[in-house]
Amino acid sequence: MPEHKPTDKRMSRRTLLAAILILFIIPGTILFGVFFLNDRKYYFISLLIIMYTMLPFVMVFENRKPQARELIIIAVLAAIAVAGRAAFFMLPQFKPVVAVVIIAGVCFGGEAGFLVGAVAGFVSNFFFGQGPWTPWQMFCFGIIGFVAGILYKKGILKKTRLSLCIFGGLATFIIYGGIINIGSLLMFTSQFSWKALFATYISGFWFDIVHAIATAFFLYIISQTMIEKLDRIKIKYGLIEDVN
Amino acid sequence: MKDAFSTFHPIVNFAYFTGVILFGMFFLHPILLGIAMISAFTYSVMLNGKRTIRINLFYMIPMMLLMSLLNPAFNHEGKTILFYLKNGNPITLESILYGIAAACMFVTVILWFSCYNAVMTSDKFIYLFGRIIPSLSLILSMVLRFVPRYAAQIKVISKAQKCIGRDVSQGNILRRAKNGIHIVSIMTTWALENAIETADSMRSRGYGLPNRTSFSLFCFDNRDKAVLTVIMGLVTIVLAGSAAGENTMRFFPSIKAAKVSFSAIIVYCAYLILCILPAFINIMEGVKWRHIESKI
Numbered sequence: 001m002p003e004h005k006p007t008d009k010r011m012s013r014r015t016l017l018a019a020i021l022i023l024f025i026i027p028g029t030i031l032f033g034v035f036f037l038n039d040r041k042y043y044f045i046s047l048l049i050i051m052y053t054m055l056p057f058v059m060v061f062e063n064r065k066p067q068a069r070e071l072i073i074i075a076v077l078a079a080i081a082v083a084g085r086a087a088f089f090m091l092p093q094f095k096p097v098v099a100v101v102i103i104a105g106v107c108f109g110g111e112a113g114f115l116v117g118a119v120a121g122f123v124s125n126f127f128f129g130q131g132p133w134t135p136w137q138m139f140c141f142g143i144i145g146f147v148a149g150i151l152y153k154k155g156i157l158k159k160t161r162l163s164l165c166i167f168g169g170l171a172t173f174i175i176y177g178g179i180i181n182i183g184s185l186l187m188f189t190s191q192f193s194w195k196a197l198f199a200t201y202i203s204g205f206w207f208d209i210v211h212a213i214a215t216a217f218f219l220y221i222i223s224q225t226m227i228e229k230l231d232r233i234k235i236k237y238g239l240i241e242d243v244n
Numbered sequence: 245m246k247d248a249f250s251t252f253h254p255i256v257n258f259a260y261f262t263g264v265i266l267f268g269m270f271f272l273h274p275i276l277l278g279i280a281m282i283s284a285f286t287y288s289v290m291l292n293g294k295r296t297i298r299i300n301l302f303y304m305i306p307m308m309l310l311m312s313l314l315n316p317a318f319n320h321e322g323k324t325i326l327f328y329l330k331n332g333n334p335i336t337l338e339s340i341l342y343g344i345a346a347a348c349m350f351v352t353v354i355l356w357f358s359c360y361n362a363v364m365t366s367d368k369f370i371y372l373f374g375r376i377i378p379s380l381s382l383i384l385s386m387v388l389r390f391v392p393r394y395a396a397q398i399k400v401i402s403k404a405q406k407c408i409g410r411d412v413s414q415g416n417i418l419r420r421a422k423n424g425i426h427i428v429s430i431m432t433t434w435a436l437e438n439a440i441e442t443a444d445s446m447r448s449r450g451y452g453l454p455n456r457t458s459f460s461l462f463c464f465d466n467r468d469k470a471v472l473t474v475i476m477g478l479v480t481i482v483l484a485g486s487a488a489g490e491n492t493m494r495f496f497p498s499i500k501a502a503k504v505s506f507s508a509i510i511v512y513c514a515y516l517i518l519c520i521l522p523a524f525i526n527i528m529e530g531v532k533w534r535h536i537e538s539k540i
Contacts, residue, residue: 072440072443075390079390083390225432
């Protein structure tokens with residue numbers, strides 16, 4: 001199947017707004033919590049983040065009348081991610097969720113990737129248990145999908161196996177591992193210190209490595225068939241991109 | 245026993261859990277912490293039965309111990325120094341106590357979340373948020389439905405593949421893995437095509453038209469009104485107490501809790517009633533039922 005180059009490399013205003021929100025305001029809030037609220041209100045910060053994660057969603061879908069088809073494709077991808085997480089429950093960290101999220105981001109754009117990630121994080125915790133870690137997972141999964149979508153649109157990320165695997169491994173290790181470790185530190189200890197953060201990174205290192213390898217592995221196996229299927233569906237039924 | 249609190253209007257349930265979870269996150273005062281932890285534990289046992297006790301024994305207690313140990317290892321504030329670690333960092337009484345308090349808080353919040361999961365079922369959540377964020381709640385409900393459905397469909401596909409010798413139970417290990425991937429691939433195609441069909445069906449049934457009702461209908465009756473008023477009243481008292489500083493607690497550099505005064509006791513009582521409310525409603529309902537039964 002010939003690769004479809006993204007024709008329009010400019011980002012829409014909505015994507016830009018979502019990017020500002022995700023890349024600056026959420027980390028800003030986390031830092032605000034750490035430095036100004038003496039980091040004692042980390043639950044409050046987590047709740048704020050969960051609200052922000054909803055906002056891009058609201059911007060994408062609630063403003064214009066969403067088509068049932070778009071909604072359902074996102075639901076399908078999120079369900080596949082959740083089912084994948086459930087299927088590999090016995091192997092800690094060895095999960096295909098990030099791989100599915102990246103594919104969603106590449107095929108349907110940054111916001112869709114973000115939504116698939118955030119929804120998969122939220123819903124899978126209905127099966128694995130909700131808790132204060134939910135917003136962190138939602139955010140970590142979501143942002144990887146978002147970044148994947150943007151990088152693809154910019155032409156940096158290609159739909160080839162190699163490109164996806166490298167991006168997937170790095171994104172899982174740096175973005176997911178980098179953020180989730182801060183989250184677990186804030187959940188388990190009360191006071192933020194750089195030493196403790198460093199210790200968390202050290203202790204989480206192997207988990208992150210396993211997770212990154214899992215993502216690259218799943219991307220290697222499923223990416224080409226999945227992308228082919230998604231592109232086919234997109235062309236056959238004229239989905240998301242044509243609606244804009 | 246069926247949980248009586250779950251039969252209330254979703255807005256009552258949601259308001260209640262928002263209140264207790266937020267309070268549970270913020271109050272570190274030992275008395276309030278104890279009240280919240282015991283009530284959350286009681287209610288979650290009522291809701292989830294033996295499972296809660298098991299989870300608590302195997303996960304919560306080790307987690308609490310870990311958290312209580314972790315905090316003093318990294319946090320060296322406080323003036324009562326107990327001893328020094330090998331690397332010269334002091335272990336202080338305050339940081340140990342703070343670790344224990346934070347651990348209790350964490351466990352309480354998780355217990356409340358487990359109650360929340362049992363009471364606020366997805367249809368209630370969607371009933372509440374369907375109007376504010378319709379697409380998001382639609383997606384949530386669809387994903388929740390899709391997961392078990394895909395599991396069932398995988399079984400169907402796997403059986404069909406078995407007939408042509410391509411199941412995960414056939415062939416050598418490489419062959420099996422390949423078959424497994426093939427089954428997942430078939431599943432994905434089916435899921436996508438099926439999804440489009442569902443979407444078209446939704447459209448033809450009038451998805452997105454105004455004034456459509458929810459799957460589950462809830463009436464906001466007098467009982468809900470009464471309980472919501474009680475919850476709001478108690479929340480106001482606790483908030484007022486918190487504003488007046490009745491439940492502040494300072495750990496560093498030295499431990500200092502707010503004095504137990506008359507008004508503080510009122511706040512404690514209000515918090516106790518608030519936290520124990522669902523359990524109390526359950527017991528009252530049980531008593532009422534007994535009473536009616538004995539009359540027959």
